[in-house]
Amino acid sequence: MKHDCGIFLQWALPIMKMRWAGFRKVHKQVCKRIRQRMKLLGLQDFEAYKQWLITHDSEWNKLDNMCRITISRFYRDWAVFDYLKDDILQRLAQQAVYKKRTLRCWSAGCASGEEPYTLSLIWYFVLKEKFPELDFQIIATDVDAKLLDRAKTGCYTYGSLKGLPKQWLPEAFTKTENDYCIHSSFGKNIEWLKQDIRKSFPEGRFDLLLCRNLVATYFEPELQVKIFNQMKSALRPGGFLVLGCHEKLPNGLDGFSTTVEKLNMYQMIDNKNDQV
Ligand SMILES: C[S@@+](CC[C@H](N)C(=O)[O-])C[C@H]1O[C@@H](n2cnc3c(N)ncnc32)[C@H](O)[C@@H]1O
Structure with a gap:
């Protein structure tokens, strides 16, 4: 089955104790990083990356690092x-x-x-x-x-x-x-x-x-x-x-x-x- 990034994140985030609702509006920057990672690993789609995670424990730490939203500004709000x-x-x-x-x-x-x-x-x-x-x-x-x-x-x-x-x-x-x-x-x-x-x-x-x-x-x-x-x-x-x-x-x-x-x-x- 072909996975898109949103569906993939809805599976992976809870495993890392994170919530999809927080990422819903801003997940594009996370998805971009994951796609770069998939390319490096030679993986075709998100289903393949999911399988990679299931079989490679150390990959979870890398995914965790990719799931950071870094937006900020001075005097925000x-x-x-x-x-x-x-x-x-x-x-x-x-x-x-x-x-x-x-x-x-x-x-x-x-x-x-x-x-x-x-x-x-x-x-x-x-x-x-x-x-x-x-x-x-x-x-x-x-x-x-x-x-x-x-x-x-x-x-x-x-x-x-x-x-x-x-x-x-x-x-x-x-x-x-x-x-x-x-x-x-x-x-x-x-x-x-x-x-x-x-x-x-x-x-x-x-x-x-x-x-x-x-x-x-x-x-x-x-x-x-x-x-x-x-x-x-x-x-x-x-x-x-x-x-x-x-x-x-x-x-x-x-x-x-x-x-x-x-x-x-x-x-x-x-x-x-x-x-x-
Ligand atoms: C969306 S920014 C918010 C920045 C600022 N607090 C603001 O409201 O403008 C979230 C920040 O939290 C950092 N962050 C994410 N996960 C973290 C963690 N587990 N421990 C410490 N910082 C984390 C990210 O690197 C990022 O700089």
């Missing part, structure tokens, strides 16, 4: 970053300064750095003046080493930065022939880590965790519950978890209260009444 900038980060900064500790943020699935650099820009242009003594730290993790290298280089097309407040661009970026490159000073408070979120988390606890357009979109519900439960120990009491605009926490998960429902922001319930 402006209402979310406006709210972080004008409300949540202000409250967290005030508390961190009062308690004389570092304000720690984690961008999980940070792609080419657009999200952690957005936080760094908010710190520089908004928080720094109001809270000069604030120590602001960002941990940015992704499973893809190539994306992390791109992030460290920090050069982007205009399309990925056009959501940023326009007045920030001249001071934060240098325009080259084809790209806009962020000044290295904006990476000084970012630590880049290659990590698979299904296997490891960065050390310590965070005030703000951005896990957007990754776990709740691409992973099956059971795996989502496991990861979000683990995230509770990665958050400080009263800390915030922010999901993507089209995502929600899976059923069967307690310990979070909704802060701003339509922006998918959740706060860790603090039993010691220590919320910010």
